[in-house]
Amino acid sequence: MPIQAFSAIVMPASGGQPVLMQAADRPMNPASAMKLVTTIVGLEELGPTFRWKTQILADNKSNKKDIYTGNLYIRGGGEPSLTIEKLGSMLRSLRNQGLRRLRGDIILDRSYFQPERPDIGAAQFDEFPDAYYNVIPDALLVNSNLSSISLESTTDKIEARLNTPLDKVKLVNHLHFNELSCSAWETEWQPPVIDTVNNMADDPEVDNPNAPASKKPLRQTTKAGLEITLSGGFPKRCKITNNINILDRNQYLAHLIRALWQEMGGTWQGEVRDGKTPASATVLAERQSEPLADILRIINKQSDNVMARMLYLTLGAESANKQGMTNLQAADARIRQWLFRQGINDAGLVLENGSGLSRIERISPQQMAGLLQAAARSNWYAEFASSLPVASMDGTMRRRLKGGPAELRARIKTGTLKDVVAIAGYVRDINDQQWIVAAMINHDEAVKAKAALDELITWVAAGRP
DSSP states (O other): OOGGGEEEEEEETTSOOOSEEESTTSOBOOGGGGHHHHHHHHHHHHOTTOOOEEEEEESOOOOBTTEEESOEEEEOOOOTTOOHHHHHHHHHHHHHTTOOEEESOEEEEOTTSSSSOTTTTOOOSSSOTTSGGGOOOOTTOSGGGOEEEEEEEOSSOEEEEEOSOOTTEEEEEEEEEOSOOGGGGGGGBOOOEEEEEEEEEEEOOOSOTTSOGGGSOOEEEEEEEEEEEEEEEEOSSOEEEEEEOOSOHHHHHHHHHHHHHHHTTOEEEOOEEEOOOOTTOEEEEEEEOOOHHHHHHHHHHTTOHHHHHHHHHHHHHTOTTOTTOOHHHHHHHHHHHHHHHTTOOOTTOBOSSSSSOOSSOBBOHHHHHHHHHHHHHSTTHHHHHTTSOBTTTSGGGTTSSTTSTTTTTEEEEEEEETTEEEEEEEEEOTTSOEEEEEEEEESTTGGGGHHHHHHHHHHHHTTOO
């Protein structure tokens, strides 16, 4: 690597002069190390006990027996960890309230974030748009919009199963065998093709469910189904599970809600559509997320782009000064205001989505070190530090620095893109002194220099500064 591709700083965590500086004031692409900015500012501004809220509301209080006639509203609150199980528990709450037959539409309210559907028309980040790390968040993102498909092959058959509960969604298996190893199964995988099919279904809905079958009028309803066609080559004697973002979000939620509701013995005549919750609507079910301090551990240890972007957008949504701004703009302004209060110059700082999954985000090692020093002074330092990957133990650092002086002594957030490697965090040396280390390499072959960053951490941990 040319030295011009490398920027770094090492300084005491408690304050004082740096012991190593290499172009430390140069703005660099930090890749996922940028998550440190989003998470410490999120922790400071929102607090460790902040929770996101998701609600199901009704616009009609009068129901007949177990029938609800009217629209239901699902109002998203930006929860980063809204799973299928959590949505199912909210629907179960409706069943426990006596509702069984729903007659009306389900309105999806994503207005907590602005714009509401940033995924529509968004440019692809790379050649894998259906991958989890590329999911673009919205305020009502259930299961990260992922469909789970299991593939298992013998020497003469390839079986495909859809694990996600999606009503009237069918897999069409056109996969063929190849001679590759199972570890290379993605080599000939083709992006699935989605087709809409119309299924005519008899829907025997009457007010009296106990009426004889001969007396129940049949109502013809056309419900659109989906076919997911799988194609490409797949190895023999191979078993994998692929979680991919391939369905339109409203389609996904429509088929998911219908499947969950039917599993609970309910029926639903209606569709899913976008809209806003009226002020007069009544809350029927509500769930709160895990506290922010718990979410941070997933964001930083697993380097979760989607959750980091949700937190970044939440900083904007919860900003007191967001008039006329999108959530991205309001989050950018809020982070810069926080940096200003810490005495950190934001010159050269470029924020796009706060996750590091960006070609344009920039921060200097000096700015990163200032942020880490501010975090060390924070009331919430313990919560922040516990979210960072520990060398040789967990997260993205679990396989790095084993057997050396930095093992279990370094809490480091990593960053990797095809032309970026970066580290930033805290290192406790063999003399029990705490150091801040931030280093970034931007170069076409940066991935080859990861060992140099490990050596820098090792040098600090060994007490050589």
